[in-house]
Amino acid sequence: MANSKLYKGSLNTIILKLLDEKGKMYGYEITQKVKELTKGELTITEGALYPALHKLEAEGLLDVEVAKVDNRIRKYYKLTEVGEKETVNRLAELEEFIRSMQNLVKPNWSIQ
Amino acid sequence: MANSKLYKGSLNTIILKLLDEKGKMYGYEITQKVKELTKGELTITEGALYPALHKLEAEGLLDVEVAKVDNRIRKYYKLTEVGEKETVNRLAELEEFIRSMQNLVKPNWSIQ
DNA sequence: CTAATATACATAATTTTCTTATGTATATAT
DNA sequence: ATATATACATAAGAAAATTATGTATATTAG
Numbered sequence: 048m049a050n051s052k053l054y055k056g057s058l059n060t061i062i063l064k065l066l067d068e069k070g071k072m073y074g075y076e077i078t079q080k081v082k083e084l085t086k087g088e089l090t091i092t093e094g095a096l097y098p099a100l101h102k103l104e105a106e107g108l109l110d111v112e113v114a115k116v117d118n119r120i121r122k123y124y125k126l127t128e129v130g131e132k133e134t135v136n137r138l139a140e141l142e143e144f145i146r147s148m149q150n151l152v153k154p155n156w157s158i159q
Numbered sequence: 160m161a162n163s164k165l166y167k168g169s170l171n172t173i174i175l176k177l178l179d180e181k182g183k184m185y186g187y188e189i190t191q192k193v194k195e196l197t198k199g200e201l202t203i204t205e206g207a208l209y210p211a212l213h214k215l216e217a218e219g220l221l222d223v224e225v226a227k228v229d230n231r232i233r234k235y236y237k238l239t240e241v242g243e244k245e246t247v248n249r250l251a252e253l254e255e256f257i258r259s260m261q262n263l264v265k266p267n268w269s270i271q
Numbered sequence: 272c273t274a275a276t277a278t279a280c281a282t283a284a285t286t287t288t289c290t291t292a293t294g295t296a297t298a299t300a301t
Numbered sequence: 302a303t304a305t306a307t308a309c310a311t312a313a314g315a316a317a318a319t320t321a322t323g324t325a326t327a328t329t330a331g
Binding site: 055056057060061064065081084085088089138141142143144145147148149150151152 | 167169201254255260261
Binding site for chain 4: 055056058059092094095117118119120
């Protein structure tokens with residue numbers, strides 16, 4: 048993701064979450080969906096996305112299915128059973144992380 | 160920070176925010192404060208913290224002041240004027256990032 | 272009709288940012 | 302006496318991005 052130096056480490060979880068919601072998606076679709084959902088705030092770069100998808104597949108969390116649409120190749124990814132279980136764990140971790148960050152950033156704890 | 164692979168990229172902003180709140184802090188104090196504020200969720204490692212402090216200082220965002228307490232050296236860091244301005248920007252970025260992450264993770268947008 | 276933009280994949284080189292492993296030194300608690 | 306806590310530091314290595322390419326087809330704009 049260009050623009051934001053911050054999100055590092057959360058890309059895999061984002062991918063898993065999107066696939067969990069949509070059932071199956073292809074790479075380019077994921078980049079567009081993230082742009083849409085974050086109103087352009089986060090832009091997944093191809094150099095980050097494709098290696099991430101390949102790694103998740105190699106880890107057995109994703110399955111691929113190749114399709115040809117309008118004479119162009121698409122690779123649809125979907126969660127495996129293992130992937131679905133991992134998604135639950137990683138989402139919980141990410142939400143915990145977000146909560147922690149808010150504790151750090153939001154409150155004026157120095158007043159006490 | 161051990162435990163969480165997620166927070167990458169946000170350490171600098173966390174440091175700036177803590178210094179903004181407290182006025183001045185030393186390295187070890189920062190590690191303990193983060194542990195406290197996140198209930199042990201995030202643990203800043205020394206290998207991450209000290210290089211980060213040195214870099215922020217080199218960038219002109221922090222000033223150092225060496226003190227000797229109980230025969231042990233402490234290095235107190237505080238924001239420079241430039242550092243204060245940067246803190247505002249980076250906090251805004253971080254909050255925006257957190258909001259984006261929540262948009263990605265929370266809602267069941269696939270229902271529509 | 273042709274040039275730019277969008278769609279769709281991929282990878283290599285490099286950089287950033289950590290973790291892990293050390294190292295030094297003092298103070299306190301067991 | 303030994304372990305733990307306080308307090309700094311850095312080097313080696315790993316992880317996860319960015320940036321820069323590359324290929325190829327489809328569509329839109331001038």
